[in-house]
Amino acid sequence: MTDAGVAAEHRRQDPSEFRVALALPRQGPAGIFGLECRAAAELAAAEIDAAGGVAGRRVQFVHVDAGGDPAAVATTIGDLVTAGAVDAVTGWHLSNARQAIAKVVEGRIPYVYAAAYEGGETSDGVLCSGEVPGDQIIASLRWLRTELRLRRWFIVGNDYVWPRGSAMATRAGLEGSDIAILGERFVPLGFDGPVGWEDILVDIEAADPDGVITLLVGSDAVRFNRAFADAGLDATVTRFSPFTDETVMLASGSASTRNLFISAGWFAGLASASAAEFSTGFARSFDLFNGTGPAGVSVAPQPGTMAETTYSGMHLLAGIATTSVPTVEDARRAFDGWGWDSPHGPVDLRRGAARHPVHLAVARGVELRVIARVR
Template sequence: MTWSALPKAVTRGHSGPTSAQRIPNGHSWPDDAQGGGVGDDDVRVALVVPLQGPAGILGPSCEAVAATAVRAVNEDGVLGRAVRLEVVDGGAPPAQVAAEVGRLLAAGRVDAVTGWHISAVREALAPVTAGRVPYVYTSTYEGGEGRPGVFCTGETPAGQVAPALRWLRDELDVRRWFVVGDDYVWPRRSASRTVEYARELGLELSGVAYVPLGTTEYSAVLRSVEASDAQGVLLFLVGQDAVHFNRAFAARGLDARMVRLSSLMEESVLLASGAAATRNLYSSAAYFRSLATPDALAFGREYVAQHGPHAPPLNNAAESCYEGLVMLAGLARRAGSLRLGDVVASADGTGYDGPRGPVHLRGNHAHQRIHLAAADGYDFDVVASF
């Protein structure tokens, strides 16, 4: 499967929606957002993305990119069938998200699940989709997901954190780190893995602090950071939480003497933080809006052509929704069906070329190129690739 063969919409113009549309929880995209007519035989996909909470800042971009993905995939369809999205608010409490998806499944309204949402939501969703439908989880996460039928296209600490720490050690001599994260599964498990990487790289951890999701006040955490001997802060904060941290960090002048590294710092958070709050800030990810590869540039042109110059900003989280739908189409094509047993049996080796470059599954995890980028005003400059 190649970029030019499946997502053809990135190479030429098509009719379709011109702006992102927000659909209430459990409602479908209207017919004109499908890239063609829709009917009872459509492939119905639950798109689980955050529309509220700390990660809600990413929701508009996720929905807009998903519309671009639908139009691209529907050029050929999934096994000749058009894709239709059912948007579910992944920013609601995890149990509520799982219950909503469970209702859709029980009603026969979805054939697969995908989208960007935090690991706590994945932990609630995976038991609901188990044995029923394919679930393509697109978020950066802590690694270790092995349940049959869950396919992970996002980055993990082994590819993001360890190489970035090595680069910052070798290039900037940053050897002592303080970890700050939201208090749930992704930050805690990622921090545990960071302890292993630090040991292997000869680095030191000067402290660790966890805060509740939705935290806006960081004075106590920053006092601990300031009192430590850390040269850098490793952030596992989501969306708006990272915005508040960046602003407070810069307001105390800590950005002048410490670097920050995040594996979930993307263009929406950068924009909301403000250029004055992002000095010496680095992010590692498989996609940045500023990537200058032919496939990434083509994807960006198609996104703007469809949604206009004032569309929600392209970012890693949103682009991952594109990866999820394209991967789902690839899994169905390889299996010759969307039946879960067929998909699981044939998934290994499924691949394609897209905005991130070559992506392929080993087992149920995507392998892809990772980039380290430095914040520069309201965008990122890629400084290394791994």
């Protein structure tokens, strides 16, 4: 499927195609998720096409690297929209990119943002299909308080809108409870260097928390997990993350995941027919688009929550269509109230907030074992 530059050159789309700007990260700390998200999007597109397409049109992706500067990403997508080269936008990417993209597409074409986020997005024609902090973070902290008596937390996050907004929402959501946030540290995206992590680990030790809430992205989360374990803090301090998946677990390594809990709507270990069906389809799609091994030998990893939300976001985008390809008016209607089935269960969208089933898992080496449903 097409690259953004090629699509901009052609400027006029084939009327038999539903052309979607698929914004996924290929670089930066979130680039670790790019291959799995593409495989999931391609699986959704194949399923949609097999069911008759979108208003009779087949899905055609125009690929946009969403891992670079948010303003540059938004400019690329804005140029595609102005050229009439795309009908809609979707994909998994960070909230700083979402904010920039929303400004250039608002009221022009529908945009489904397929990632857990901090909440509050109301731009015209924009649908956010991922989990929000109240369902994902607050519910998990309350479970950990009740079941494991973890009450005192320290936040470590990247310094951009999602971690900052999620930390703020977490503090607000915990008001009136006996769960306390002792301190916060935020680091730039792409943060590296052992001295930097050591400084943060010293602050954590000084605060003496029961646990650390990690609001870190991709490879930054991997580096923190390794530094945390190397310092021996994993023996006595619990970690909790709402933004870690199986890919990050594998990259962190089994020696770096002790006392680590993860919350999300999706986990590859969910025991349901729809979850198994998605995992099987994902493996085929991953091998088709990303595989490098011998024919017939799968190299697909387990699909993480980033892949599953990308898949579900594409199905949501196609599902809101009426007699034509999806329009801003269709997105407005869905914003007010919509529902769809995902591989992790039914999701309801009301006034722009997507309510998901949310599960809590604990690390066992590089595997994630689901231990509770917290919402």
